[in-house]
Amino acid sequence: MNSAVRMAAIAVLSLAAACGTQKSGGEASTPDWKRATAYYYTGTKITAENAAQLGVAWEFNDFVVRGRTHRGVESTPIVVDGTMYFTGPWSVVYALDAKTGAQKWQYDPQVDGQFARRTCCDAVNRGVDVADGVVYVATLDGYLAAVDAATGKELWKTDTITDRTRSYAITGAPRISGRNVVIGNGGAEMGVRGYASAFDRKTGKLAWRFFIVPGAGPDEHPEVTEARKTWSPDSRWDLGGGGTVWDSIVYDPDTNIVYLGTGNGMPHPLWSRSPGGGDNLYLSSIVAVNADTGRKVWHYQTTPQDSWDYTATQNMVLADIEFGGKPRKVIMQAPKNGFFYVLDRVTGELLSAEKFTTVTWAERVDLKTGRPVITAQSDYSKETKLVWPSEAGGHNWPPMAYSEKTGLVYIPVLQAPMTFQMYDQPYKPYTGIQGSIASFPAFGAFGKGGADSEDAFPGQPKPRFDAVLTAWNPKTGKIAWTSSELPFWSGGVMATASGLVMQGSADGYLTVYEGVTGKVLHRINVGTGIMAAPMSYEIDGEQYVAVNAGFGGALNVAYPPGAVAAERENLERLIVFKIGGKAPELPPLREEIAFTDAPAQYRGDAEAVARGGALYGAYCGRCHGGRDGMGGYPNLWKMAPETHDAFNAIVLEGVFADAGMAGFADVLSEADARDLHAFLAEPAEAPSERSGLH
Structure with a gap:
């Protein structure tokens, strides 16, 4: 077998792993690497007739937890040869016996x-991605590691970050692409310049790097030169430009093309990012590159001149469908901007x-020009x-699914607008510097009479804040059905060859739908919010459904209405179901912590409190939220007296750094810490109007 053919075969096996090891179930014409991108699973033993008998086969909850903060669990497991691989917070990889749940090994990369x-x-x-006996994982602190699939032993580890003075981090999964493995990064809100990197699968050596946007220095490759023509010469290169490839990367072994979904600009508003205008390539785009060389094959920009954080990083589905009376090899995406694209x-x-949802930023997309x-x-x-x-977005990172059985795509849709306004911000390390203020009007009084009044936003759709599951026909460009309303930020989706669709939600339920009609067949209360997409696999003739549960991510700052995490302990869990399983055990109820008056010696005058409030907004608020919000991080207005006494040790010295609370002595002085403490110690006369949902 020649090298090119062998690498393509390896990639097929890798992506097949995401669909488990089951046989094709009568639909063998579709390679498993396509089904992996579609979150489509070929098991048929769980059906509309017996779905109500689903129960727990086994559960794993021995996740690494640092400190007392429980975090989101966003990965979808992969099953290869009876072993299940998945990740939890802090980039830890777990390998379990997929039949019994017994742990085989754990790889903890000891993230900083x-x-x-x-x-x-x-x-x-x-x-993770898995192929040829190797598990690949990217870590929060910017490394890519190869791990022996049988033992969990690290084979190699390489640094993917080009500038460690900037706030790069990785939360996405790597993608095996021929002889390389490709990974991006995040940090556009924090002032970085996005890129994707490919590393040799065997050695970890850098093969190529594709920069998404131009920078202040010389152009690294021809595509950067092409992109620079679409930026103003006086663009804010000092703020990085953004365009991070923080989630979806997919690979087509037939064409040896890897597709990169790119992110938003930095700062968000075009008017401050690129004052002279321009489309600002390759922000908010699908970029197709040769997997061996990293050279661009084609690109399509979903949101030229993006000023609204409309990333195109959402999952991309590869499928072969009949479109316009002709067979087509297509890529489908429902990015944040609310349009469903077929290319x-x-x-x-x-x-x-x-x-596919309410959209007011654009009237339509002109199919002749391709522009909104x-x-x-x-x-x-x-x-x-x-x-x-x-x-x-209308759709964020929780994956949509495409069913070969029904021909429909199932999109976890978010239904909410925001108010946008300009807000010039200088660069500050470790802070969000979006250049705009965006707020959910459902949580504030905007306009005469507030957001719920008819005249709050004349001529605009009334604000809402919820989610739905939408079944979309990609051939007709129309909605087939929509579920009842769900809490905001519900989970990813999977589809099966028996015509079922499954989705978890923020209220702690896993719901089974009939794929053609949207009829609810079964709802299982697990008591923990679900953000990740479920998956399915078969072992010894038994079909299983596995899903990670644990609410968090961007919503850990303040749980939205209806989220079960505000009611029950938000514990990290992997739950596996089968027909005839038992009822799930619900986590304990959450114990409310009372507000405690701060010791008087930590209070300050009005000027100190005001200055401390500004510092809190810059460095603390995106995690700890508002005084009256409820989220996953400690509420700093509820600190115990002994915590107040240790305030400087925590905030400046970083005694809790391993748990995620870094020391800020590199950006905050002792005077800053004193004023920040005074802001938190200020007695509250009335409940705050701040919700944290900004």
């Missing part, structure tokens, strides 16, 4: 806990782009505007 302050959205991880994955030709028709409502350069979707 201080990197938690370099992330926008928690110390989470979205999984020819070989040529990049745009085939369809239709709204941007509305005046989206322009907040001079005044505050209400825009749909929100920065969270």
Whole structure:
């Protein structure tokens, strides 16, 4: 077998792992690497007739937890030869017997806990890739590691970060792409320049690096030179430019193309990021590159001139479908901006782009030019505007699924707008520097009479804050059905060859739907919020469904209405179901911690409190939230007296750094810490109006 063929075969086996090791179930014409991108599983033993008999086969809850903060669990397991591989917080990899749940090994990369302050959205991880007896994982602190699949022994580990003075971090899963493994990074909100890197699978040596946006220095490759033409010469290169490849990367072994989903700009508003205008390539784009060389094959920008955090990092599905009466090799994506895209994955030709949710930033996408028709409502350069979707997007990272059985795509849709306004910010390490303020109007009084009044936003759809599961027909560009409303930020989706669709949600339920009609067949209360997509596999004739549970990520700052994490302990769990299993055990109820008056010696005058409040907003608020919010991090207005006494040791010296609370002595002085402490020690006369959902 020649090298090229062998590497393609390895990639097929790698992606097949995501679908378990089951046989094709009568649909053998579709390679498993395509099904892996579609979250489509070929098991047929769990059906509409017996789905109500699903119960717990076994559960794993021995996750690594640092300190007292429980975090989101976002990975979808992979099963290979009877072993299940998945990750939890802090980039820890677990290998379990997929039939019994017995742990085989654990790989803890010992992530530097201080990197938690370099992330926008928690110390989470979205999984591994597996091939040829090797497990690949990327770590929060920017390393890519290869681990022996049988023993958990580290084979090699390499640094992927180009500039460790900036707040790069990795939460996404790597993707095996031919002879290389490809990984991106996050940090666009924190002032970084995005890129994707490919490393040799055997040695860990850098094969190529593709920069998504130009920088202040010389252009590293021809595509950067091409992109620079779409940026203003006086662009804010000092703020990095953004464009991070923080989630979806998929590979097509037939064409040897790896597809990169790219992120938002830094800062968010075009008017401050690139004052002279321009599309700002390759922000918010699908970029197809040769997996061996890293050279661009084609690109499509979903949101030119992005000013609303409309990333195109959401999961991409590779499928072969009939479109317009012709067989097509397509790539499908529902990015944040609210349009569902179908493109020819070989040529990049745009085939369809239709709204799958409420969209007001653009009227439509012109199929002739491929460009959106941007509305005046989206322009907040001079005044505050209400825009749909929100920065969270119409669809975020929880994966959508495509069913070969029904021909439908199932999208976990977020339904909410935001108000946007300009807010100039200088660069500060470890802080979000978006350049704008975006708020959910459902949690504040905007306009006359508040957000619920008819005249709050004249001529605009009434604000809402919820989620639905939407079944989408990619051939017609229309909705087939929509579920009842779910709490905001519900989980990823899977589809099966028996025509079922399954999704977890923030309220702690796993719901089984009939894929054609949307009929709810069964709801299982596990008592823990689910963000990750479920998966299915078969062993010894038994079909199982596995899902990671644990709420967090960006929502760990303040749990949204309906989230069970506000009611029960938010424990990290992997739950595996089978027909005839037992009822899930619910986590204990959450114990409320009372507000405690701070010792008088830590209070300050009005000037100190005001200055401390500004420091809190810059460095603390994105994790600890507001006084009256409830999230996963400690509420600093509820500190015990002994914690107040240790305040400087925690905030400046970093005594809890391993648990994610880094020391800030490199950016805060003792006077800063004193004022920050005074802000938190200020007695509250009335409940705060701040919700934390900003």
